[in-house]
Amino acid sequence: MNLSILKSDKKNLNSFIGAGSALIFVGFIDIILSSFFSTNITAFLPNKISYLTPLLFGLFGLYLIRIEFSGNKLLDKVNTNFNSSNFNALLTLLVIFALIKYIPPLLNWFVFDANFAGNTKEDCTSGGACWVFVKVWLNRFVYGLYPDTEQWRINTAFLTLFLLVGASFFVPQKFKKYIIIFLLFVYPIIGLKLISGGDFGLKYVETGAWGGLSLTFIVSAFALILCFPIGTILALGRRSKLPAIRYTSIGFIELWRGVPLITVLFMSAVMFPMFLPDGTYVDKLIRVLIAITLFEAAYMAEVVRGGLQALPKGQYEAAKSLGMGYWKMHFLIILPQALKLVIPGIANTFLALVKDTPLIFVVGLLELAGMVNLAKTNPKWLGMAMEGYVFAGLVFWVICYVMSRYSQNLEKKLKTER
Amino acid sequence: MNFKNLKLNLSNKNKDLIPQILTILFLILVVIYFTINAQNNMGNRGISFGFGFLSQESSFDITFSLIDYDGSHSYARAFLVGLLNTILVSAIGIFFATILGVTIGIARLSQNYLVAKSAEWYVEIFRNIPLILQIFFWYFAALRALPLTVDSINFYDISFLNVKGWYVPKFVWVNFSVFIYSLIFALILIYFLAKYAQNQRDKYGKQIPTLYISISLIFGLPLLTFLFGGVSLSFEIPELTQLSKTVYVYRGGVSIIPELISLALALSMYTATFIAENVRAGILGVSKGQKEAAASIGLTKGQILKLVVMPQALRIIIPPTTNQYLNLTKNSSLAAAIAYPDIVLVFAGTALMQTGRAIEIISITMLTYLSLSLSISVFMNWYNKKMAIKEK
Numbered sequence A: 001m002n003l004s005i006l007k008s009d010k011k012n013l014n015s016f017i018g019a020g021s022a023l024i025f026v027g028f029i030d031i032i033l034s035s036f037f038s039t040n041i042t043a044f045l046p047n048k049i050s051y052l053t054p055l056l057f058g059l060f061g062l063y064l065i066r067i068e069f070s071g072n073k074l075l076d077k078v079n080t081n082f083n084s085s086n087f088n089a090l091l092t093l094l095v096i097f098a099l100i101k102y103i104p105p106l107l108n109w110f111v112f113d114a115n116f117a118g119n120t121k122e123d124c125t126s127g128g129a130c131w132v133f134v135k136v137w138l139n140r141f142v143y144g145l146y147p148d149t150e151q152w153r154i155n156t157a158f159l160t161l162f163l164l165v166g167a168s169f170f171v172p173q174k175f176k177k178y179i180i181i182f183l184l185f186v187y188p189i190i191g192l193k194l195i196s197g198g199d200f201g202l203k204y205v206e207t208g209a210w211g212g213l214s215l216t217f218i219v220s221a222f223a224l225i226l227c228f229p230i231g232t233i234l235a236l237g238r239r240s241k242l243p244a245i246r247y248t249s250i251g252f253i254e255l256w257r258g259v260p261l262i263t264v265l266f267m268s269a270v271m272f273p274m275f276l277p278d279g280t281y282v283d284k285l286i287r288v289l290i291a292i293t294l295f296e297a298a299y300m301a302e303v304v305r306g307g308l309q310a311l312p313k314g315q316y317e318a319a320k321s322l323g324m325g326y327w328k329m330h331f332l333i334i335l336p337q338a339l340k341l342v343i344p345g346i347a348n349t350f351l352a353l354v355k356d357t358p359l360i361f362v363v364g365l366l367e368l369a370g371m372v373n374l375a376k377t378n379p380k381w382l383g384m385a386m387e388g389y390v391f392a393g394l395v396f397w398v399i400c401y402v403m404s405r406y407s408q409n410l411e412k413k414l415k416t417e418r
Numbered sequence B: 001m002n003f004k005n006l007k008l009n010l011s012n013k014n015k016d017l018i019p020q021i022l023t024i025l026f027l028i029l030v031v032i033y034f035t036i037n038a039q040n041n042m043g044n045r046g047i048s049f050g051f052g053f054l055s056q057e058s059s060f061d062i063t064f065s066l067i068d069y070d071g072s073h074s075y076a077r078a079f080l081v082g083l084l085n086t087i088l089v090s091a092i093g094i095f096f097a098t099i100l101g102v103t104i105g106i107a108r109l110s111q112n113y114l115v116a117k118s119a120e121w122y123v124e125i126f127r128n129i130p131l132i133l134q135i136f137f138w139y140f141a142a143l144r145a146l147p148l149t150v151d152s153i154n155f156y157d158i159s160f161l162n163v164k165g166w167y168v169p170k171f172v173w174v175n176f177s178v179f180i181y182s183l184i185f186a187l188i189l190i191y192f193l194a195k196y197a198q199n200q201r202d203k204y205g206k207q208i209p210t211l212y213i214s215i216s217l218i219f220g221l222p223l224l225t226f227l228f229g230g231v232s233l234s235f236e237i238p239e240l241t242q243l244s245k246t247v248y249v250y251r252g253g254v255s256i257i258p259e260l261i262s263l264a265l266a267l268s269m270y271t272a273t274f275i276a277e278n279v280r281a282g283i284l285g286v287s288k289g290q291k292e293a294a295a296s297i298g299l300t301k302g303q304i305l306k307l308v309v310m311p312q313a314l315r316i317i318i319p320p321t322t323n324q325y326l327n328l329t330k331n332s333s334l335a336a337a338i339a340y341p342d343i344v345l346v347f348a349g350t351a352l353m354q355t356g357r358a359i360e361i362i363s364i365t366m367l368t369y370l371s372l373s374l375s376i377s378v379f380m381n382w383y384n385k386k387m388a389i390k391e392k
Helices: A013-036 A047-065 A073-082 A086-112 A131-143 A148-170 A173-196 A212-238 A243-258 A261-275 A284-310 A313-321 A326-341 A343-363 A368-376 A385-417 B003-009 B012-045 B075-108 B113-127 B131-145 B176-204 B210-228 B258-285 B288-296 B301-338 B343-355 B358-387
Strands: B153-155 B159-162 B165-168 B170-174 B232-236 B239-242 B248-251 B254-256
Touching: A013 A047, A013 A086, A047 A073, A047 A086, A073 A086, A073 B113, A086 B113, A131 A148, A131 A212, A131 A368, A131 A385, A148 A173, A148 A212, A173 A212, A212 A243, A212 A284, A212 A326, A212 A343, A212 A368, A243 A284, A243 B012, A243 B358, A261 A284, A261 A343, A261 B012, A261 B301, A261 B343, A261 B358, A284 A326, A284 A343, A313 A326, A326 A343, A343 A368, A343 A385, A343 B131, A343 B301, A368 A385, A368 B131, A385 B113, A385 B131, B075 B113, B075 B258, B075 B301, B075 B343, B113 B258, B131 B258, B131 B301, B165 B258, B170 B176, B176 B210, B258 B301, B288 B301, B301 B343, B301 B358, B343 B358
Parallel strands: none
Antiparallel strands: B153 B159, B159 B165, B165 B254, B170 B232, B239 B248
C-alpha cells in the first residue's frame, strides 16, 4: 500500500493530529487494560494479531502525527525526540509499553505488596517482598558477627572519621594539612585498634567476627590508603631510566594485572602461609588487605602513569633547569600536576575496589554480600535470597553511583579549569 | 669515613647502579627467604615440590565437562576440563556482551529520548552493582524461581527451561569434518577475494561487492556439502522421562546447567555496560567534519559508515574493548562462588584440597591467566601499532 496518500497538508492538519492522537490513545488504553485489568478489548481478533494491536494502533497513530514543521511546538518536540522515523516510533512504543507492563508489578513487589511489619518469616503474608528479613538481619548486615554490646566501637570509629573528613572541608587551609596527615597516617591505626580492641580495657574482637557493610568500608578504605603510595612508586619505577627498576616494576604491575583477584585471594589464603616461617600466623584480614592492596596498587600504578605521560616534557625540563633532583622534581612539580589530571581514574580504581570487596568471602570473611549469603541459608529464613540480594545490590549501587557521579563532576570541573 | 666526600665521588654511572643493585639484591633476598620457608614447610608436611601429581588419578567428579572426564582421569585432565569450561563461559559472555554492548552503545546516541535514557539507565544500574552480587542474584534468586522439571517453560516443544537448567536440542552431525573443511575453504576463498578486491580497487578504482560474495560463500559452500558431501544434520530433542512417581528428568539433548546460565548472563550484562561506553566514545570520537566531507564527495550513507566512520571509530573502540574481554575472562573466575566448575573451582579448589600442593597449583592457575592476559596484550600492542594513524 502506498502510504503517501496518507500524508497531511495544511488543510487537513488538525484532522490528522486528531486521528493520530486518537489511535495512539486507543493503543494505550488497550495495553493498560490488558496489563492492569487483564481484559482484552480486541479479543475478537485472532490471538497473535490481538497481541499486537496496541503496537499497530500506536504505530499508525504516530505515523499520522509525524508532520514536519506543523507549527505546533509540542508536536514538533514530540516528533523530533520520539517519532522521527517509523523505526523510532516503534522503539518509543516498545519502551513505553514495556514500562507500563513491567514497572507496576515491580513497584508492587517492592513497596505496595511488601511486608514491613513483624519479626519472623511467617509475618510475610502478602505476595510482595519480605523486607522483614532485611529488618531483622540489618544489624548483622551492617556489623557482621561483631558482638552487639561492642558495636558502639565501630560506630565511634566511623563517626570520628566522617567528622574529621567533614572538618577538613571547613577548617582554614593551614590546619587542613594536619588533619589530612592525621587521617592518613595516625587515624587508621587508632581506628583499627578501637575496632579490634585488646588493650585499654576494650574486649578483643577477632577479625573473623568482623563483617557486614562496616567490613566493606574498612577493607576499601585501608586498601585505598595503602595502594595509593605503592601505586605511585610503581608508576615512577615503570618510567625510570634504570633498567633493573623499570623491569621490576613492569613485571610486578603486569603480574597483578594479569590474574583475577580471586586467585590472588586464594594465594593469600593457601599459598602465602607456606612462604612464611613455620608457626607464624598472619591474621586473615591482614593477609586479605595485603593481597587487595598489591592488586589494586598495580591498577593504580597504571592510572598514575597515565597522568605522568600526559604531562608535557617542558615541566620536567623546567624542574631540572632549576636544579631540582629526581625526588624533589617529582614531589614538588610532577606528581601534584599528574595526580590532579588522573583524579577520575583514581576514583574509578576506588570504585572497582569497592565492587571487589565482596570477593573476600573466599577466605571466609563475610562483608555485606557474604552476610546476605549467610542469612539466606538460615533455616528460619529460607527463600529470602531475592530480598537479600536486592537490598545488598541497592546499598552497593547507591555507594558506587554517588562516587561515580562525584568523579564525573570532578572531571567536568577540572576540564573547565584547564 | 666522610660520607660527604663519598657522595661527591660518585660518578653518574655509579649513582645509577646503586639503586638497581639494591633492588635486585632485595628481590633475590625475598625469593631466597620464601624458598627456604617453603622448603621447610613442605618438608614438615612430607611433600616435595614437583608437578608429578598432575598425572595421578584425580578421583573426583566434575558436574559439567566438555570433554570425557570422570574420577579415573588425571589431575592434568581435570585442569583441562576447568580451562575449557572457563573458555566456554568467557566465549559465551564475550559474544553476548558484544551484541548487547554495541546495541546499548548505539542506543545511548539515539535521537529517541526514551531509548537513549533507557540505555543510560541500563548502564548506570548494571555498572554500579558488584559483579559477584549480580551472579548471586541470577543464580540464587532469579533462576531458583523457575518452575520444577514437570512444569518446565516450554519453547515450541523443542527447548525447555526449568530450575535444573535449560534443555536444548542436540545437533547430531553426519560427516561433520566435511562441513568444517568446507567452512575453512570458504574462509580461505574470502581472504583471497578480499586481497583481489583491494588490488582491483587500488589499481583500477573498481568496486567489487566483497561483502555479498563473502556472505554467499560462507553460507553457500557449507550448504553445498549437505547436497553433495553426504553431510546431514538432525536434532535430538530433549524428552521428559518419568523416573519414579515424583521424579522427572529430561533425557537427550544438551542440558545447560543453571550455573553456566547465570554466570554467562551476569558476565555479559555487566561487561556490556563497559563495552557500551566504549562504543559510544568511539562513535562520538569521529568528528562531524569527517562525515560531512565524506557526504560532500558523494558517498552514500552506507559507504560513509563503512569507509569513513567505522574505521575511525573502531580504532578508538577496539583497544579498550579487548581490555574488557580480558576483564570478562578474568571475572569468569567468580564462577567459584556458585560452583560452576571453571579452572579456579576445579583446580585451585578441589584439586588443591585433595593434594595440598598449594604452591604448584596456585602458580599454574595464575600462570594460565597471566599467559592469557599477556598474549592478549601482545596482540593489542601489535594491533595498535598497525592501526595507529600514519602521519606523514
